[in-house]
Amino acid sequence: MxxxxxxxxxxxxxxxxxxxxxxxxxxxxxxxxxxxxxxxxxxxxxxxxxxxxxxxxxxxxxxxxxxxxxxxxxxxxxxxxxxxxxxxxxxxxxxxxxxxxxxxxxxxxxxxxxxxxxxxxxxxxxxxxxxxxxxxxxxxxxxxxxxxxxxxxxxxxxxxxxxxxxxxxxxxxxxxxxxxxxxxxxxxxxxxxxxxxxxxxxxxxxxxxxxxxxxxxxxxxxxxxVPGTATALLALPDHAAALHCLNLARSMFGGRIVAFEGMWPDYWDFVCRETTLTSSPLADRYGFYVLIEIDAETGRAEEELEALFTELFEQGIALDGVLAKSGAEAQALWKLREAVGEVDDAFGPHINFDIGVSPSALGQFCEAADARLATLPEAGAVLKVGHIGDGNVHLLVAHDGRDISEDRIESVIYELVRDWHGAVTAEHGIGRIKARWIGCSRSPEELTLMRGLKAQLDPHGLLNPGALFAAPDAACHEIALKQP
CATH class of the missing domain: 3.30.465.10 (Uridine Diphospho-n-acetylenolpyruvylglucosamine Reductase; domain 3)
Known part of the structure; x- marks a missing residue:
């Protein structure tokens, strides 16, 4: 659109x-x-x-x-x-x-x-x-x-x-x-x-x-x-358990955590069961899935991940898991997470939201988003996958392909982002597609300052017109101007 x-x-x-x-x-x-x-x-x-x-x-x-x-x-x-x-x-x-x-x-x-x-x-x-x-x-x-x-x-x-x-x-x-x-x-x-x-x-x-x-x-x-990494997949009951797992991993590994990626059941089921994009290495279905990778600086990273497994199982937090024993097995685990880049054809028309909120609030935000989307006839299936450690979720929402459906779904989600003091884009940028929604993440005062910098460095507006800022005559949605 x-x-x-x-x-x-x-x-x-x-x-x-x-x-x-x-x-x-x-x-x-x-x-x-x-x-x-x-x-x-x-x-x-x-x-x-x-x-x-x-x-x-x-x-x-x-x-x-x-x-x-x-x-x-x-x-x-x-x-x-x-x-x-x-x-x-x-x-x-x-x-x-x-x-x-x-x-x-x-x-x-x-x-x-x-x-x-x-x-x-x-x-x-x-x-x-x-x-x-x-x-x-x-x-x-x-x-x-x-x-x-x-x-x-x-x-x-x-x-x-x-x-x-x-x-x-x-x-x-x-x-x-x-x-x-x-x-x-x-x-x-x-x-x-x-x-x-x-x-x-x-x-x-x-x-x-x-x-x-x-x-x-x-x-x-x-x-x-650092020579190499160690990778593991953990099956957990919910997002709250993932945060507990992250805290424990930080206490054990410090700054050696390379990645801590989360997959919700809706995403997992779609890429592992409803399509042939990848296959599950686990026999059962669980409430949340975490892919963790640590660097091998100590030379015994696999043993350290096994120790994390043991502690999580003893605490009743981890329900199942897989520890990669080779580079090929690690790639197979990463394919589960990276399959999000291949879902477009199978998922059909959809919006790929790139949202950032506080990492501690990410699970609750996703629950709120699911609840709001369930009230919209225009919204179809939802897939959620993201970077749990930094609060960035990629929220994919299917719809019927109409522009008006996109608009209604975006209004609901970006209003929620504004209320949760989040970011309408965590890593993909504003570009032209999200320019009219930037007011959900930036105050009028911030936007005034940003526009002032633009006017100072590019007074004729020649550089990438329409990107980042909505055109002055374009109507911004009311929710972008309301204060929480």
């Missing part, structure tokens, strides 16, 4: 001509076939083929193209791997797309400083592999690692499965370089962990979804690589 409210702007042919002259024949794509490939991302939001696709190969070229677009009042949509799920890289009419696909490669690895400097278009997996080659590790990890770019993960402040141990992308970026709307370059590719010399401007661009500037390079924080 495209309700961005974006008005197409005209792009003079002179601008495209000047851009082609500046970037060269390899730097600009204009054929209908080429432009169609850059119209949208993986969100499902319908996009329009851009007027041209700009492919800078250096910071200088990015600066030059932005100066030209600024002079001609030509709006741009920044794109990385186009793996986003919120429509942030989907093109409205009358824009040019700026892709970082030629801004790629690892520039430097500093083993002593434990940093890696890379171009924004470098795939996340490439960075991970380069770090591992020298015994280090870049710990941000998401399922789309092979396609998602470093610039894209910075723009959305990507999270993923290792947030519990190493934090979001914001916690793993030491320095960056960005080009502003007028072509100005803000560059601080510093490796310093301690730097209190005024504002830390990199945080303006991390998570700002390309509306303030276009990231070109970044200095990433690395960590010492």
């Amino acid at each position: 495209d309700s961005t409210g974006i008005q197409p702007n005209s792009a003079p042919k002179a601008a495209i001509s000047e851009l082609t002259e500046t970037l060269g024949p390899n730097g600009v794509l204009t054929t209908p076939e080429d432009c169609a490939r850059y119209a949208t991302d993986q969100s499902g939001l319908a996009g329009t083929p851009p007027l041209a696709v700009l492919r800078p190969a250096s910071t200088e070229e990015m600066s030059q193209l932005m100066a030209i677009c600024h002079r001609h009042a030509l709006s741009v949509v920044p794109q990385g791997g186009r793996t986003g799920l919120s429509g942030g890289a989907s093109c409205p009419a009358g824009v040019v797309a700026v892709t970082t696909e030629r801004l790629t490669g690892v520039i430097e690895i500093d083993e002593e400083a434990m940093t890696l400097t890379a171009w924004a278009g470098t795939p996340l997996e490439t960075v991970q592999e380069a770090a591992r080659a020298v015994g280090l590790e870049y710990c941000v990890d998401i399922g789309a690692r092979g396609t998602a770019t470093i610039g894209g993960t910075i723009a959305t402040n990507a999270g993923g499965i290792r947030v519990l141990q190493r934090g979001m992308t914001r916690d793993n970026v030491l320095g960056l370089e960005a080009v502003l709307a007028d072509g100005s370059v803000i560059s601080r590719l510093a490796k310093t962990v301690k730097d209190n010399a005024g504002f830390d401007l990199k945080h303006l661009f991390i998570g700002s979804e390309g509306v303030l500037g276009l990231v070109t390079r970044a200095v990433l924080r690395l960590h010492r690589q």
